[in-house]
Amino acid sequence: MNIEQVLSPSPELVAELSNLFHAFTISRLPDLPPESEDKIFMVTARSESGVLQGGILANCYWDGLEIETLWVDSQQRGQGLGSILLENAEAFGIRHGAVISFLKTMEAKAFYESCGYEVYGVLEDRPIGTLLYHMKKRLIKAVST
Incomplete structure (x- = not known):
């Protein structure tokens, strides 16, 4: 077996690995929706003059809502x-079937906790000297079976 590290892998190599991993995942979870059904969206707030004051980039997929980026202009922070x-x-997310929301943050842990999120994991030293919090919030109560 030949093991190699590939810097800047070609799109074909990335696709080959991704396709094989996807086939494995589907073999275990055959009803999993395809990535083409992901709902990538933004929520934005602009001033009356059109300047971006805050926004969220998120993805709704596999019964979850992933908050990828949340930014608020420094002059708008603390105002809700x-x-x-x-x-x-x-x-x-709820309208599109998400039952849980999740995210990562280094600096906004207290903000997310005030919004009902809880820490489910902490990664130290990424980057060195920091803590990266993995947080979640249940959007829909679990259904008993």
């Missing part, structure tokens, strides 16, 4: 805009 954006994204 982040919570409004987050609530809007969560409502979109």
Whole structure:
């Protein structure tokens, strides 16, 4: 067997690995929706003059809502805009079948906790000297079977 490290892999090599991994995943979870059904979306807030004041980039897939980026302009922080954006994204997620929301943060742990998120994992030293919090929030109560 030949083991190699490939810097800047070609799109074909990335596709080959991704396709094989996807086939394995589907063999274990045959009803899993395809990535083409992912719902990547943004929630934005702009000033009356059109300047971006805050926004969220998120992806709704596999019964979950992944908050990838949440940013609020420094002059708008502490005024509730982040919570409004987050609530809007969560409502979109619920409408599209998400039962849980999840994210990663280094600096906004307290903010997310105030919005109902809880830590389910901590990664130290990425980057060195920091803590990366993995957080989640149940959007829909689990159904008993």
